[in-house]
C-alpha cells in the first residue's frame with residue numbers, strides 16, 4: 001500500500017545556490033501528485049530530497065522535514081532503507097544494459113541478499129506484470145538484455161525494477177519525456193493503475209499528462225512552490241497569476 005508524504009519547511013542547496021526555499025507540501029497516499037514548472041525551478045531537486053538522493057551529491061545539503069507515514073525520512077531510517085521504500089524512475093531509461101531482463105528486475109532483490117529462486121521468479125513476473133511489460137518479454141527473460149529493448153520498454157523495465165523491491169512510493173522524474181506517444185500513453189495508463197498500490201509523485205513538463213494522471217498538482221517557480229491544488233483547479237482556475245501565466249504558456 002502507498003503511504004502519504006508530508007514535507008515541512010524543506011530547503012535545499014547546492015553549494016551556495018539555494019535551490020529550494022521553504023517547501024510545504026502534503027502528498028496523499030495512493031494518489032498521484034504532479035509537479036510542474038519551468039526548467040531549473042527545483043522539481044528534480046525536490047523529488048531527490050524525498051528519497052535522500054539529494055545528499056549523494058557532495059556539495060548538496062537540505063534542511064526541514066520529510067515524513068512518510070509515521071517515519072521521519074531523515075531521522076528514523078537509513079538512506080538505503082528509504083530508497084527501497086521510495087523508488088525512483090528517471091527521465092532517461094537506465095536499465096543495466098548487459099544484464100538480462102530477468103536480472104535487471106531482480107537486481108534490487110539480489111543487492112538485498114535475496115537468493116530464493118522460486119520467490120525471485122514470482123517477484124520478477126509480478127513486477128513485469130505491474131509495469132505492463134510481461135506479455136512483451138515473457139519468452140525472452142534470460143535471452144535478451146536490458147539494452148535490447150525499445151526506449152518505452154526500457155522505461156517499463158525500470159519501473160518493474162523499482163516495483164520489485166516493494167516500495168510504497170514511486171517518484172517519477174519526467175518518466176515519459178524521452179518516449180514516443182504510444183509508449184507515453186502506456187506509461188500514463190500504468191501510472192493511473194499503480195495508484196491503487198503506490199503513492200506517485202510525477203514531475204512533468206506536459207500539462208495534459210499532469211491532467212490525465214494526477215489528482216493534485218504543485219507549481220514550482222524559482223525554487224518555491226507557488227501553488228498547490230487539485231489538478232483541475234490548477235489548470236482551469238489557478239489562484240496565482242504566475243501559475244496562470246505558466247499554464248497559458250506566457251513563460252517557461
Ligand SMILES: Nc1ncnc2c1ncn2[C@@H]1O[C@H](COP(=O)(O)OP(=O)(O)OP(=O)(O)O)[C@@H](O)[C@H]1O
Pocket residue numbers: 014017019037038039040041042043044045046057
Ligand atoms: N548537481 C547540481 N549542482 C549544482 N547545482 C544544481 C545541480 N542540480 C541542480 N542544480 C541547480 O538547482 C536548481 C534546480 O535544478 P533542478 O534540476 O532541480 O530543476 P528542474 O526543475 O528539475 O529543471 P528541469 O525541468 O530542467 O529538469 C537550478 O538552479 C540548478 O542549476
Ligand SMILES: [Mg+2]
Pocket residue numbers: 043044045173
Ligand atoms: Mg529536472
